[in-house]
Amino acid sequence: MNAQNCLEILRSIKDVAFATIDRDGKPQVRMIDMMLIEEGKLFFCTARGKDFYQELCDLPEAAITGMNEKYQMVRFNAKVKKLSDQKYWIDRIFEENPSMKDVYPGDSRYILEPFVMDEGTLEFFDLGVSPIHRESFALKMPVKEKGFLISDACIGCGTCQRNCPQQAIIKGTPYVIKQEQCLHCGLCFEKCPVKAIFRRGLSR
Amino acid sequence: MNAQNCLEILRSIKDVAFATIDRDGKPQVRMIDMMLIEEGKLFFCTARGKDFYQELCDLPEAAITGMNEKYQMVRFNAKVKKLSDQKYWIDRIFEENPSMKDVYPGDSRYILEPFVMDEGTLEFFDLGVSPIHRESFALKMPVKEKGFLISDACIGCGTCQRNCPQQAIIKGTPYVIKQEQCLHCGLCFEKCPVKAIFRRGLSR
Numbered sequence: 516m517n518a519q520n521c522l523e524i525l526r527s528i529k530d531v532a533f534a535t536i537d538r539d540g541k542p543q544v545r546m547i548d549m550m551l552i553e554e555g556k557l558f559f560c561t562a563r564g565k566d567f568y569q570e571l572c573d574l575p576e577a578a579i580t581g582m583n584e585k586y587q588m589v590r591f592n593a594k595v596k597k598l599s600d601q602k603y604w605i606d607r608i609f610e611e612n613p614s615m616k617d618v619y620p621g622d623s624r625y626i627l628e629p630f631v632m633d634e635g636t637l638e639f640f641d642l643g644v645s646p647i648h649r650e651s652f653a654l655k656m657p658v659k660e661k662g663f664l665i666s667d668a669c670i671g672c673g674t675c676q677r678n679c680p681q682q683a684i685i686k687g688t689p690y691v692i693k694q695e696q697c698l699h700c701g702l703c704f705e706k707c708p709v710k711a712i713f714r715r716g717l718s719r
Numbered sequence: 720m721n722a723q724n725c726l727e728i729l730r731s732i733k734d735v736a737f738a739t740i741d742r743d744g745k746p747q748v749r750m751i752d753m754m755l756i757e758e759g760k761l762f763f764c765t766a767r768g769k770d771f772y773q774e775l776c777d778l779p780e781a782a783i784t785g786m787n788e789k790y791q792m793v794r795f796n797a798k799v800k801k802l803s804d805q806k807y808w809i810d811r812i813f814e815e816n817p818s819m820k821d822v823y824p825g826d827s828r829y830i831l832e833p834f835v836m837d838e839g840t841l842e843f844f845d846l847g848v849s850p851i852h853r854e855s856f857a858l859k860m861p862v863k864e865k866g867f868l869i870s871d872a873c874i875g876c877g878t879c880q881r882n883c884p885q886q887a888i889i890k891g892t893p894y895v896i897k898q899e900q901c902l903h904c905g906l907c908f909e910k911c912p913v914k915a916i917f918r919r920g921l922s923r
Contacts (some may be wrong), residue, residue, distance in 0.1 A: 528785060532736025532738070532748055534736070534746040534747065534748035535746055535781065536740055537831075542746055542781065543738065543796070543798075544737075544748055544784045544794070545784055547785060562902065562905055562906070563904075564918075566865065566903070566920075570790075573848075576745050577746065578732050578738065582750050590744075590749060592745065592747070594826075612720055618902070620767050620884055623882065637846040643816075663768065678827065680822065680840075698766065700766035700768045700823070701766055701769065704768055716770075
């Protein structure tokens with residue numbers, strides 16, 4: 516699994532959930548087709564009349580997610596960039612997605628504007644395997660670490676390991692969280708008697 | 720179709736996309752199970768360790784969407800309310816969703832907190848019929864009108880009707896947009912020679 520595989524899953528799901536922030540500072544989400552894929556790039560389009568278009572112009576930040584039939588989920592948090600060569604990209608999108616002609620016949624297609632996402636962080640989350648499996652990747656920026664870490668303040672009591680719902684903690688000095696199996700539920704963090712476990716990542 | 724039918728679609732899809740805003744003011748989205756439904760109420764839960772939980776505590780606003788196998792899409796923009804009787808609601812959720820026990824066995828379930836959404840606006844969008852069909856509803860607040868409206872400044876030239884990709888405009892004085900079939904693409908708005916068409920809704 517790598518960043519490109521994650522983009523390919525989103526393109527194969529096609530209809531992914533696409534979140535933005537509106538002018539009232541509230542979250543918005545709708546299903547959007549992922550129209551094209553290139554190495555490290557995912558393309559989509561939307562019509563200039565839509566609230567979605569206005570939101571992207573105001574704050575070009577996207578959070579995208581989709582789950583395929585194997586219960587593999589991908590999250591992509593990306594910067595959104597409007598493409599300048601509108602006609603070229605809309606024509607290419609319609610060529611590779613012929614059903615678009617039913618929705619926007621003839622020249623009405625040029626009410627659409629093309630966008631690309633090629634910079635951001637990716638999370639892959641496989642719920643179809645047991646234990647669950649997660650990995651993080653990034654495009655043109657560092658990977659963002661999330662979840663929890665057990666520090667050297669660990670006294671080795673094993674409370675975290677006994678409480679973990681996914682058996683994702685290994686005995687050691689200190690004990691270690693298997694990050695790829697962690698739900699980020701925070702039970703170890705709450706139960707540690709010496710507060711040796713801390714949250715990773717500066718922002719939420 | 721009514722508001723309750725929309726909630727029922729979200730519960731039946733179960734894994735819906737749930738958008739929030741993080742502490743950096745950026746959108747976030749992930750798949751969340753809709754766990755229970757009552758008249759006008761949709762319930763879910765999440766673990767106190769998750770970024771998602773922190774985001775809901777910071778800004779209890781949700782945007783949710785899901786599409787079922789009939790290509791019927793629902794969007795729900797709602798206030799998120801944390802429920803005080805944690806044990807009662809988590810036990811009820813686990814009773815009605817037995818597979819939760821595999822993820823959070825034994826008492827580990829109480830790392831989860833229950834939430835309800837019973838106030839907000841709903842959009843129903845049927846992509847499985849031609850022409851497409853959309854309707855808006857609301858729970859405990861007025862319906863939010865979106866899209867475009869043709870004003871009395873209309874000169875009856877028919878430019879909007881000829882350009883509409885979905886034949887969603889009816890001849891008249893003034894011409895009228897069939898709101899339930901409108902894509903909100905904005906082509907009529909852009910093409911109207913006398914600027915007789917305006918955008919509905921104060922915010923985006």
